Amino acid sequence: xxxxxxxxxxxxxxxxxMERDPSVVVLGEDVVGGMGTAGGPEAIGGIWSTSTxxxxxxxxxxxxxxxxxxxxxxxxxxxxxxxxxxxIAELMFADFIGVSLDQIWNQIGKFRxxxxxxxxCPAVIRMAYGAGFNAAAQHSQSVHQILxxxxxxxxxxxxxxxxxxxxxxxxxxxxxxxxxxxHKALYATSGEVPDGEHLVPFGHARIARAGEDVTIVAxxxxxxxxxxxxxxxxxxxxxxxxxxxxxxxxxxEEAILDSVEVTGRLVVVDExxxxxxxxxxxxxxxxxxxxxxxxxxxQPVTPPHTPIPFAREMxxxxxxxxxxxxxxxxxxxxxx
Amino acid sequence: MQLSREALLQAYRQMKxxxxxxxxxxxxIQTGEIAGFTHLYAGQEAVAVGVCEHLTPADKIIxxxxxxxxxxxxxCDVNDMMKEIWGSREGLxxxxxxxxxxxxxxxxxxxxxxIVGAGAPIAVGAxxxxxxxxxxxxxxxxxxxxxxxxxxxxxxxxxxxMNLAVVTQAPCIFVFENNHYSEHTGxxxxxxxxxxxxxxxxxxxxxxxxxDGTDFFxxxxxxxxxxxxVRAGNGPAAVEFDTERFYGHFxxxxxxYRGPGELxxxxxxxxxxxxxxxxxxxxxxxxxxxxDALDAEVMDAIEGAVETARAAPRPTAEDxxxxxxxxx
Ligand SMILES: Cc1ncc(C[n+]2csc(CCOP(=O)(O)OP(=O)(O)O)c2C)c(N)n1
Numbered sequence: 001x002x003x004x005x006x007x008x009x010x011x012x013x014x015x016x017x018m019e020r021d022p023s024v025v026v027l028g029e030d031v032v033g034g035m036g037t038a039g040g041p042e043a044i045g046g047i048w049s050t051s052t053x054x055x056x057x058x059x060x061x062x063x064x065x066x067x068x069x070x071x072x073x074x075x076x077x078x079x080x081x082x083x084x085x086x087x088i089a090e091l092m093f094a095d096f097i098g099v100s101l102d103q104i105w106n107q108i109g110k111f112r113x114x115x116x117x118x119x120x121c122p123a124v125i126r127m128a129y130g131a132g133f134n135a136a137a138q139h140s141q142s143v144h145q146i147l148x149x150x151x152x153x154x155x156x157x158x159x160x161x162x163x164x165x166x167x168x169x170x171x172x173x174x175x176x177x178x179x180x181x182x183h184k185a186l187y188a189t190s191g192e193v194p195d196g197e198h199l200v201p202f203g204h205a206r207i208a209r210a211g212e213d214v215t216i217v218a219x220x221x222x223x224x225x226x227x228x229x230x231x232x233x234x235x236x237x238x239x240x241x242x243x244x245x246x247x248x249x250x251x252x253e254e255a256i257l258d259s260v261e262v263t264g265r266l267v268v269v270d271e272x273x274x275x276x277x278x279x280x281x282x283x284x285x286x287x288x289x290x291x292x293x294x295x296x297x298x299q300p301v302t303p304p305h306t307p308i309p310f311a312r313e314m315x316x317x318x319x320x321x322x323x324x325x326x327x328x329x330x331x332x333x334x335x336x
Numbered sequence: 337m338q339l340s341r342e343a344l345l346q347a348y349r350q351m352k353x354x355x356x357x358x359x360x361x362x363x364x365i366q367t368g369e370i371a372g373f374t375h376l377y378a379g380q381e382a383v384a385v386g387v388c389e390h391l392t393p394a395d396k397i398i399x400x401x402x403x404x405x406x407x408x409x410x411x412c413d414v415n416d417m418m419k420e421i422w423g424s425r426e427g428l429x430x431x432x433x434x435x436x437x438x439x440x441x442x443x444x445x446x447x448x449x450x451i452v453g454a455g456a457p458i459a460v461g462a463x464x465x466x467x468x469x470x471x472x473x474x475x476x477x478x479x480x481x482x483x484x485x486x487x488x489x490x491x492x493x494x495x496x497x498m499n500l501a502v503v504t505q506a507p508c509i510f511v512f513e514n515n516h517y518s519e520h521t522g523x524x525x526x527x528x529x530x531x532x533x534x535x536x537x538x539x540x541x542x543x544x545x546x547x548d549g550t551d552f553f554x555x556x557x558x559x560x561x562x563x564x565x566v567r568a569g570n571g572p573a574a575v576e577f578d579t580e581r582f583y584g585h586f587x588x589x590x591x592x593y594r595g596p597g598e599l600x601x602x603x604x605x606x607x608x609x610x611x612x613x614x615x616x617x618x619x620x621x622x623x624x625x626x627x628d629a630l631d632a633e634v635m636d637a638i639e640g641a642v643e644t645a646r647a648a649p650r651p652t653a654e655d656x657x658x659x660x661x662x663x664x
Binding site for chain 1 (some may be wrong): 346371372373423424425429431432433434436437449450451453454469487488490491492493516518519520521522523524525526527591592593594595596598620651652655656657660
């Protein structure tokens, strides 16, 4: 076990996998940082410091700095993957998927199915997502809602450094395209990471807190809020079962349903807007498959149906918070 | 140089407002009061002002993530902009946009943009709208201008926009501000082997210009020629200005990609305000005293804007829910 930051878990896992498998290639904007400048390569090393040192170790054929051309980055990742490599493409901010969506959605995500299972596209597309920096509507979004809705893509949302390492290693070795979503606000958080070949299989949720009164489902940065609420309510004798989904596609339906069968109460916390999203999806899953065990209607806790505002006061009002999660839990407990 | 004394003072004032606005933000940001990402335009003032001094509110501009200079040059109110960057509910965009997303359609400023390369196609649309409206009373077309960086010129959207503009003969002008960096990557690496952005526009069939973007007069004269051409209905055109940015890509950027002494050197030899001053005082068109008086006036205006922003009312949770749909 080594204590490391979320961002360190990203770069050390990529480095270890590149060491192990020569077909792993990294590409993206400023992943080297400083190309074509007086400061020279690695003057920056990735704007999130998630590729620092890779260029020095693996060279320019395996660590490819690109111009600002997301469509070309994702398309090149598709081509690399179809031709037998394992590309890890970085999209600096998740919000920029718009520019490259065709390559992700109609190409990378569909090849295996369209070609009758005869080709595979083992690309990992890493992106930094999420709010908390007052970066406003075009640099703060949670895009898992869009990507989870696209068949053919696996979607991963780690909330701890250990899961970053285990899920990213899994993603790189996976033969399907994987969207790997890293929350900006978590990059500097730390935790223990198991040494060596640590792998976390997809579709297996993590029980972050165990309890028998209310099920709380969340991902990414929001886990911390849910855990804080669970710890606070535990003091009052209220038990929260906090489920960290880890992957939204595949989805660990069993973990959710098993928990709700015990608690009869569900809160789903999501950072994406509410319509047609993860929270509504999971509420509907539970309504369909565990209706009889429900003691109260499932409660989504999400931002409002608006773009993300800039000013501090508005962004914090926009985001789910520990207070809002606690209120949702209490509302369920008070039901009838 | 055919500019009147008044026009010279106006141009200098505009450049100085931008410079001081940015310098002041640079120091205010250290206090932690300003939230979000801020990309400063200081160093590139001659481009924004040399372009926008030719425009009327009917001419549109589309800006980038580095938009403060374009906004100010196009006539956005300094106080309202400062309030926006401070996140006040009285800001130009009610505190919803912040530094990267400032717009004021009343002055023809259709928006700064957080998505690199998003602006050029939008400018083509605005130009087509102007074409549809027809020429003004002097028989000249109103235009739309897309400001793009050297980095943005690598986006497919920019290429698509250039081709569409040529195909539709839109009165659109692509202004490429080559400040040699896209974030932390040099233009020498990122822009093909020719290192030449203007020639790309040429390849789409556009007439192109090139000029020193740190020389206000070079920008101004180039734009005069270019605008005559586009306003006369000859279709789109492009220009590449060679310029410099004095600060990091964003505030907080340690700039390790710069060479030793690079910033001192460009501030010394490539400062558009210094060059302007030397040129107009050398030609005895204005005196140092004229310009010093303007400097003082601008400093006061910016001080006032900061004080206004600091005191302006903050948004509330209810404000989050407004402006999202038009109510019928
Ligand atoms: C689609 C998209 N990709 C990447 C970014 C991140 N980004 C913001 S500014 C920038 C560099 C832009 O360079 P350039 O166009 O030369 O403009 P400059 O910053 O030099 O003014 C990048 C890569 C973004 N905002 N949008």
